[in-house]
Amino acid sequence: MKCKYLKLLNRYADNELALDDKALIEGHLKSCPVCAGELKVILTLKEKIPQNKIATNPEFFWQQLKARIAQEEREVVSEPLFDFGNWAKRLIPVPVAIGIIAVILLNAIPENRNPVDEYIFGNGNGSLLDLIEEPGNQSVIGG
């Protein structure tokens, strides 16, 4: 069962209500067991949430922080305005990669064969040079 005052109970428990509303809730709590039970739960939760209040040594914490700031500032100072080494590391792999890809592609593509060159310089049957060198064929050339 829900009660229209349920949401206001949190404000009541947190002391966030105006005096009029506070009186209204207190009157309502006497006659509503649902809200009375819910308020009990809210108060238990408030009590059980651990406060975790720890106290650290302020000087130790500050010295650590100061060292961290100094370390960070040293790193910023030692970092040159234009770090060629760093850029080189980033850029050198690009041409190297392009070169490797180019070599692979050039090897994969078949040689550009010119049929006339093939015929003249020969790498197969029926080369023109063969025709010239064979005595029997000279008459043919000469007409």
Place this chain on the structure above:
Amino acid sequence: MDQDLICIEKFKSGDMEGFEMLVKKYQNMVINIVRSLTGNAHDAEDLAQEVFMKVYHNIGKFRGESKFSSWLYRVTVNSTYDHLRRSKQKISSLDEFDNFDIADTRENQDILAKELVQQALTKVPYEYRSALVLKEIEGLSYQEIAESLKISIGTVESRIFRGRQILKEILIKKGVLKNEM
């Protein structure tokens, strides 16, 4: 003039002592909030140092329109959220506490209950949890929470309401709280 503002002006003009005074004044507050939000006591100091590093770098953005403490609460809550998201930290499961071998004294039961509530709190969605922690740990008013988190008072009210509802459900499920409803 507000003491914090004097420290900030000092720091902005290059005097590190201004920053030192702010750190020493607020370090425990930051550590406690971080610890409650993460449920992790070990990393709390490290994370608090990260918070102050952010303050160190961003203090120029603080215009003095709100209290410095409100601004610091916001930086702390946001930095902790970033840390949890970045580290995807495994938050201890409530089940891990089921096997606790602990002497059944009233004092021990109380310690265990608080530990369970702390762990249950880390299961509450972060936006509800942060409002709850600022309310319960720091004792801020709804108005102060609204200023710190830059949300309306109505939103603070519903986040605290929802946060407590979820926390209650988890604790009832685990038998830490009795269902009175």
